[in-house]
Amino acid sequence: MKLLGLSGSLVGWKTNVAVHNVLTAAKDLDSNIETELLDLRDYEVEFMNGDPLAYYNEDTWNVVNKVTSADLLVIGTPIFQASISGALKNLFDHLPVDAFKGKVTGMVTNGAIDKHFLVSEYQLKPILTYLKALVPTTSIFIHEDAFNDVNEIIDKEVSMRIKMLSEEMLFLQKCLDSK
Structure with missing residues (x-):
């Protein structure tokens, strides 16, 4: 089973660190799982203009x-x-409508304003469900205060929620795969 962590930020490191922590927690729960962190800053994903995927550069593909x-x-x-x-959002525009069908897809967001936790439920989750993802009940919003000066997560509650998300994701995916 392959768990892909996608860091959708082109600036800063907090998103990358948060996703990496989820991958590490999942690996701690199941040492057989293969994990990979895909950081969008490492790729030149072209701006979606409506052309078929074959018309875009190798990174986008x-x-x-x-x-x-x-x-x-x-x-x-x-x-x-x-x-x-x-x-x-640009990457989502490149994906086929059933890109996440039969796949558990967890959400991790981070930001500086407490109310931004709502973005997961009211913007990201609808996009993921449109793409046919099974979204766990646990999602994580990490306020910038949960990180120290070198972008490590120092908030124990956030670390506990990361573990809970990893557990739920693996459980749900194993249930789907056993059908």
């Missing part, structure tokens, strides 16, 4: 294929102006 070939995913994004990152 590779990122879309990594996302669609994963067995389950955790998607992380910073919250800017009460919205997911533009880079992540």
